[in-house]
Amino acid sequence: MAEYDLTPRIAPNLDRHLVFPLLEFLQERQLYPDEQILKSKIELLNKTNMVDYAMDIHKSLYHTEDVPQDMVERRAEVVARLKALEESAAPLVGFLQNAAAVQELRADKQYNLQMLNDRYQIGPDQIEALYQYAKFQFECGNYSGAADYLYQFRALCTSSERSLSALWGKLAAEILMQNWDIALEELNRLKEIIDSKSFTSPMNQVQSRIWLMHWSLFIFFNNDNGRTQIIDLFNQDKYLNAIQTNAPHLLRYLATAFIVNKRRRPQFKDFIKVIQQEQHSFKDPITEFLASIYVNYDFDGAQKKMRECEEVILNDPFLGKRVEEGNFSTVPLRDEFLENARLFIFETYCRIHQRIDMGVLAEKLNLNYEEAERWIVNLIRSSKLDAKIDTKSGTVLMEPNQSNVYEQLIDHTKALSGRTYKLVSQLLEHAQAQTAR
Secondary structure (H helix, E strand, O other): HHOOOOOOHHHHHOOHHHHHHHHHHHHOOOOOOHHHHHHHHHHHHHHOHHHHHHHHHHHHHOOOOOHHHHHHHHHHHHHHHHHHHHHHHHHHHHHHHHHHOOOOOOOOHHHHHHHHHHHHOOOOOHHHHHHHHHHHHHHHOOOHHHHHHHHHHHHHOOOOOHHHHHHHHHHHEEEEEEEHHHHHHHHHHHHHHOOOOOOOOOHHHHHHHHHHHHHHHHHHHHOOOOOHHHHHOOOOOHHHHHHHHHHHHHHHHHHHHHOOOOOOOOOOOHHHHHHHOOOOOOHHHHHHHHHHHHHOOOOOHHHHHHHHHHHHHOOOOOOOOOOEEEOOEHHHHHHHHHHHHHHHHHHHHHHOEEEEEEEHHHHHHHOOOOHHHHHHHHHHHHHHHOEEOOOOOOOEEEOOOOHHHHHHHHHHHHHHHHHHHHHHHHHHHHHHHHHHH
């Protein structure tokens, strides 16, 4: 299944610290030789200040208690640099630890800078030292301390560039601490800045959107409402264009979100067109599963892809999260995916056939006859499906289900309204761009 591992495509779009959870997952799933994973970890760690961790991995990899001299020297450098940064940031850190003094701060940053300078002799150099100290703490793996200092730095910083960099660092720290609700708030703040018209340049804007989508995978697949949120973000025109242009592998996650979403989204039909368009640049079992059903109407192909999808999910760091239930371990998203995937096959197959042989349907759903019969009975009861099972002939009989003229009119009106809104937005953007010139 290493063939379908997206880590080599995803890792370049992450902070190197965010790559560690992916490597831990791959090591646990034994997708690659253990030696290869450990070497990758050391390579990453060499570019951070987590020297003790690198030493531990070196000992594990080479089965020795000795470590290279350059690691020992590097550790001494890190400790010395940390002390120097701690001293530089000490005046401001001391102020921030004084609750009574912090209450004097206001929303007006210019007032704060003047007040800090007049009363505490704290100026721009000390504020910059706090940023460098927070960044160094992050590189040492102290994500909690880094998050606190970066938050405080942004409250005082007047440089938009520095503030943006601190926000990226704060987001990474919250993700690594698995503070998903706070991380989502930081993600939304970052998105608002990236999407603003004052952002640095169109090229940087596209690249930042790609980074944001990659980082968001950690949050969306660990958040209760994440399956809806990933559709709301990734399926926006600007973000979907960035995916199609620079990161088509992200279609796997958007496709998964559409499949496991409890409520069928109106954008689903347009997304199928995107999958069809991008088949030349990216395809894997999950996107091919949707193409088999909705583009090629190949139910045998969909059945085969569904088996592959299960393996892809189990071996994907974002999709294959395990949950312990008593003495058993399960992957909730895998279970939801397979249930909904069967529903997709069943619904589409039923639109084409009025009388369906239960044996054939069981085969399409990757179930035995009894399991298929129970599954269909439960589906008919829960979804009020216009169908009935003829037990004598072993068939499912479908009743015609045509929406009335009023429902059709409402659906067409909604679609027209959406297209009109999109067109007006594009015209306004074009007009503003011409005015700016």
